Amino acid sequence: MNNINxxxxxxxxxxxxxxxxxxxxxxxxxKKKPLLFFKHSRAIAxxxxxxxxxxxxxxxxxxxxxxxxxxxxxxxxxxxSVCNDATDATSDKNETSSNQExxxxxxxxxxxxxxxxxxxxxxxxxxxxxxxxxxxxxxxPPENTEPSQPQFEVxxxxxxxxKPPTPTVAPTVVPQDPTNTQPPIxxxxxxxxxxxxxxxxxxxxxxxxxxxxxxxxxxxSFSAQIRTSLVSGDNLVYCSVYDSNxxxxxxxxxxxxxxxxxxxxxxxxxxILSYRLPDGLITEHGTYSYYFYNRYGETxxxxxxxx
Amino acid sequence: xxxxxxxxxxxxxxxxxxxxTVVAVCVMRLKNWADAEDCFQNTFISLYKNSPTxxxxxxxxxxxxxxxxxECNSYIRKxxxxxxxxxxxxxxxxxxYDTSDMSWALVxxxxxxxxxxxxxxxxxxxxxxxxxILSHNPNTVKTLLKRGREKLKSIxxxxxx
Numbered sequence: 001m002n003n004i005n006x007x008x009x010x011x012x013x014x015x016x017x018x019x020x021x022x023x024x025x026x027x028x029x030x031k032k033k034p035l036l037f038f039k040h041s042r043a044i045a046x047x048x049x050x051x052x053x054x055x056x057x058x059x060x061x062x063x064x065x066x067x068x069x070x071x072x073x074x075x076x077x078x079x080x081s082v083c084n085d086a087t088d089a090t091s092d093k094n095e096t097s098s099n100q101e102x103x104x105x106x107x108x109x110x111x112x113x114x115x116x117x118x119x120x121x122x123x124x125x126x127x128x129x130x131x132x133x134x135x136x137x138x139x140x141p142p143e144n145t146e147p148s149q150p151q152f153e154v155x156x157x158x159x160x161x162x163k164p165p166t167p168t169v170a171p172t173v174v175p176q177d178p179t180n181t182q183p184p185i186x187x188x189x190x191x192x193x194x195x196x197x198x199x200x201x202x203x204x205x206x207x208x209x210x211x212x213x214x215x216x217x218x219x220x221s222f223s224a225q226i227r228t229s230l231v232s233g234d235n236l237v238y239c240s241v242y243d244s245n246x247x248x249x250x251x252x253x254x255x256x257x258x259x260x261x262x263x264x265x266x267x268x269x270x271x272i273l274s275y276r277l278p279d280g281l282i283t284e285h286g287t288y289s290y291y292f293y294n295r296y297g298e299t300x301x302x303x304x305x306x307x
Numbered sequence: 308x309x310x311x312x313x314x315x316x317x318x319x320x321x322x323x324x325x326x327x328t329v330v331a332v333c334v335m336r337l338k339n340w341a342d343a344e345d346c347f348q349n350t351f352i353s354l355y356k357n358s359p360t361x362x363x364x365x366x367x368x369x370x371x372x373x374x375x376x377x378e379c380n381s382y383i384r385k386x387x388x389x390x391x392x393x394x395x396x397x398x399x400x401x402x403x404y405d406t407s408d409m410s411w412a413l414v415x416x417x418x419x420x421x422x423x424x425x426x427x428x429x430x431x432x433x434x435x436x437x438x439x440i441l442s443h444n445p446n447t448v449k450t451l452l453k454r455g456r457e458k459l460k461s462i463x464x465x466x467x468x
Contacts, residue, residue, distance in 0.1 A: 004463075008402050008410035010429045014330040018344055022322050022351040026311075029352055 064269055219279045222261075222290045224301040225270045232294050237261040239275035241282075241290045249281050249288070254297075261292055273301065282307060313354070314361035322351060325368060328430065329375045335414055335425055336379035338400050342386075346378040353378070369440050372430070376422065376441075412463040420455030423448055 222239060231237065239261040241249040251258040261275035273292050282288065285307055292301040311318050329350050333343035353374050361367040402411035413421055422441060426432045434452070438445040 004407050004409045006408065006410045006413055006425070006429050008405070008408050009331055009335060009413060009425070010327075012327065012331050012334055014326040014347065015340075015344075018330070018347055019322060019326055021348055022326070023319060025348070025352050025355050026318065029355060 219276050220282055220305075220307060221274060221276045222292075222303075222305060223275070224273045224292050224303065225267070226273060226292070226300050228266060228269050228271050230294075230300050231263065231271050232296070234295065235263055236295045237263060237273055237292055237300065238295070239273070239290055239292050241277055241288050243282075243284075243288055244286050246289075249277065254293075255295065311355070311358060313358075314364045314367040316364065316367070318355060321354065321367065321371075325371050328368065329371055331429065332372055332375040332425070333379055334400050335421060336376065336418065337382065338414055340400060342382060343400070346375060346382050349378045349382075350375045368430075369436070372426070373440050409459065409463055412459055415462055416455060416458055420451055420458055423451040424455045424459065427452055 222241065238255060238259045240254050240259055243249060248254075253259075258278060259275075261273050263271050264274045265272045275290070275292070287304050287306045289302065289304045291299050293299050313321050316324065326347075329347055330343065333346045333350075334340070337343045337346065350371060354371070359370060361370065400414075402408075402414060404411055413424060416424065423437060426437045426440065427434075432440065434445050434448050437443070438448045441448070443451075
């Protein structure tokens, strides 16, 4: 630069008023106090994230652990059906007997929910029981049965039955008219029995209850929910039932197929176990205790059930 | 207020020593006394509020220039829609035409050239220091300086810079 300069700009003076105002800034402006948060913001943020993650994890864990899955009343039926299918798959019975067992399970399922004290002896009216009254009964099996159909369909309440000539009556209802010659119980609506004798009503309205020697109870199921971690890798679960005198019900071999229980599902970290006691093993009312255990004999679940 | 210190200077000493630099930056940028006053005050308010730590006075001066430029930019941006040439005429800054004092020509330059030339010729900063203050690459500063000289020469119509 030779002769030129910027003196006008560099020598510019700030008015006195500006300087006075600038000097008065401390008295008019509140000083911003440095916060500890900003000095250690990263450390605080890291700690806060850690705490947050921990709290969320604990909350989820506790919530997950305490979650109780309500069992719908209709759920029992589902469990029984699934369990029965599994039983069929593993059993060595012939096909015919399996079919009959299928029928038994499916038909007796609604009756399990009925208290025995209600309506006399509802179990005596089960259509699944072997017919004890033969040709003397007034009702004969329907003529248009289809013997070629080997297996029954699952009965549904909503389905309508095209065959029975009489109006459908709830199975547990005892006919009020003692002179009624019609069987007190209609067969399940959709059943197409292969054996005509199955259609024969087991009990007439005036008939006395079955003798004590006959099985009064159908197959009874026991269910439990245990934590999934308790289930071993092989998923083998067994169940044994004891009566009030602590006598084992059923096979003395605790690891036989008769004691085999099944894991029928998982829900929120819990395994749903189900065990169906074969028919006829329980013949008396009372309180029964049942144990679910694994193949090592470790008890997974214990409870009692009044029947 | 008494315990505040900026690179060994009290708040009053900072104002007394560097008010001229801040005023020059603001006036050069805004070319208006009223607007320059606002930015001038805001610069020192920012100094008082933030109370930054300076290693030396050069750092303090560079910080004041940087903040003053930012305040002017913010002011222009905020009042872009409301500024009127007629309204500003009363308080506008007029630098007299002079063949040796090129201040009048400097304020006519584009801001990016004006800042570099001002810092280089008026505040006697080096290229690297200007680059640090303006957050530019040194090569960019060199380029701006070269082009700024050419533009300034074209404005005042001579050579010698």
